[in-house]
Amino acid sequence: MSQRLEKTLVLPQVRLKIHSGTDLVVQLLIRNQLHETVLLRPTLDDWLLNDSEILPIVSRLEPPYVYLFPEYESTCQLTIPIPDYLPSGTSMKTWLRFPGWLEDAIPIQLELLEPTENSDRTPVIHPLMVTFPPPRDSKENYLGTAEPSTSGIFGLMSGLMDLDKIPARWLIAELLTRLCQHGTNYAQTPQGNELLSQLSRTQFFKNGVYAFSSAQVPAWIASSLSMANTILAAQIGQRHLLSIWEEWLFDLAQTDIELGDGGVHSELNKGGFCSNVTINSDKKVPKPAPTNPIPYQRSEASILNTQNPEQWFAGLLLGLAQVSPRMANCFRAIATQESTIPVVDHTVATQASYSLTTGLPGLDALPGRWLVVELLILLAQQGDTYSRTESGSQLLNRLSRTRFFKNGVLAFASAQAPRWLVISQSAAAAYHSSLGVQMGQGGLLHVGEQWLWTLVANALNIKGIDNPVSVSNAATKTFVCELGMDAQRWFVGILLGLIQVSPKMARYVKAIADQAPPPFTPTPTSPVMFNDVLNEGGSLGR
């Protein structure tokens, strides 16, 4: 998808001759000419020596993050010690990257000189200015600049990197729209209609509508979507983010990703997967149609054309009730309890709308990956829990014997998705804690759900609210640590999480699971008992 960018960026380059054993200090001056706040953490690739050998890079970054409002500039300093054992004449290359904001990298190329006789080894200081967005060259083709080593890492990673470029608000807007669409459809059913008519008589509902209208949520969603559409359309065509992910998963069932193109060349070592390769096989699970094949303008006309906050809020509530049984129970409890206590509580609504107004612009600052990370971690947690239930483990048992499952694990492992998740989570957590009060105890989703529950009058005691599905930083950290770099557990978690929120996905995955071969008959465990050597009484004091 990234290949479709048409123009190449004009980025600065660093070329230096430097004595081995000295420190290179890159003084970065970063300018933000984007219309949104950016959060940056520059990184360096490992050294490439003489275009062949890889050497781990060591570097220090001060300060560790740069947070820049539009039209502001700031500095940070990267200190890179140059090893002293490399011979003079060695060519060393690394690439300076800005994950989340720039897919291209700034090459830093050094040629080593004899170690300096000067014992104090004065560091070499090199100033470097980077502007966001970088200027574009109108002539060159984007692919012309891609390094061979990085151009091979499209695939899942490119999906993830594209998310980096998209501020969280667009994704939130898309998710909210989806949810509302879902809820609006549910409202047409007898059960949905009944729940809505009950809820609409509650104070909770009135508070929400009031908050939505005073924070101008529908307008915010509409403008976010139109921005997202304009920018995304140029890059990834008319496809929506979620449908890209969905398609990626669906494609996993049709093939062996290690087989690659025509069985000759494998994509595995490129860290990706072949989404378009299908192999003739009788055992095919029909791939469902993309969730949203038609452009936004028509398919979501019903919800997008309305600026009616009540319709938005109702859609959102019912959508949530649909995807989360726990939320559904909470809403039912609210619906039945509230109808008996008709209290007017303006304070709650005012507070809620205040926190929503302050919360929404904050979303602009966060790159989409962080939100996606939270969603994925949340999904993974739900999936992980589900995998421990009887029905979950039965499904997983069958699913784990299919190519779909193997492909997913391989794709996750070779795209280093677990590493991406772990690193993003820790960056997001560090950022949240640096923001302190505003983002509070947890991630974006946590803030979102907390906000929803502030709409409920304090007098109510709804089971489940005290134990929100969203995750506090501490819980997320524990979970992320537990899963670590285990590609299998991440894939299982996210997959099982997805099938819980998407009935279509659930049907599809079940159809795949039904194709699994019967399990092997378990054999008794090895009869060999290994002795505990250390506790053996033997000679030589062992």
Place this chain on the structure above:
Amino acid sequence: MNVNEQVLLNRVEALRIPLEDPALPLDWKDWYHFILLDLKTGIRLLVNATLIGKPEQGQMQVSFIVNLPSAQITPELESPPSVATFGTTFSLDWQPDMVCRHPLRLQGKGINLEINGMNSSVHVHDERAQLSLNVQGQAEAMPLLVTEDAPFGSGFIGWGLIPGLKVSGELSVCGRSFAIDHDWFCYHDRNFGRFRWGEDIGWEWFVAYVTDKKGRSFTLVLDKRTNKNHSMSGLPYIFIYSGTRLRKVFLGSTLQIDWDWSATASLPLRLPGIMASLFGDRTVSMPRQLQVQAADDQDQLLLTMAFDSTSELIVPDNQSRQYTFIDEVTGAVDVTLVLQGETIPARGFAYGEYVH
């Protein structure tokens, strides 16, 4: 091998011990592992060169094991078909000039190992054991970097493999020479990481090289990381190469791995000698056979190995009195692969490890 694969190959081969780190911890390990098999003669051999610790406070440890049909070494004796196993291990104090990073070279008395891009050369020599190997190789198979930081014991392990090198050279056993030509199969892998021998660690691994009646060759590589008593494991997987290209992966619960053990405990061939005498009174059951079954919704694998030679390497930790046991096994292997509806029977030899 395309450019991307060559970059990956360099990454697989790169020495990982951070020599420039003055606080380099002593539990660092970095090793280069080679297996050579000849289907015609049935000769199989293993070379492993491991760096442990750091210069001046570490060792370079070399293992060299040769298995060959007895008839190859004593044709004048009409002995029943059996396999003779010769082996040596030696440990050298790690002097700074023994290891060069660019291009990679490990050298010391009895060992010279060089890797430069796709080209490698291995020379191992032990006069007292009357064993020597001199072989040049060129990487052909698609390299795989499987993991760089999988949790292992108190630290981590990383590994990558190049399951196919074109080789030529010479092997000498007890004064008899054997030419190594392009028909030989050579497998190479790399391991690195920080952990301590003797911790609650283990693994099951093999490489099998088989050919079918149409002359096609397949390489199968198993990896399963475990704890010491193999009651718990990470995700097991088998890579199946067709020729030099990766063709199929089975992983997780699509795999069933069954080791069959000798009914009676006996004293195995043990290396190195000093460790063998330390554990001289310790008889154990050794692996006798191995069966692996695998099946997903399309493809299947059945693999059986009967071991004709086993030996036990004892590796001690370099800081406290604890050990890990590496059971090296080798033997003939029968494979039935079902790939996209085609049933492929194939035969060959395998080398494996059961580590506990």
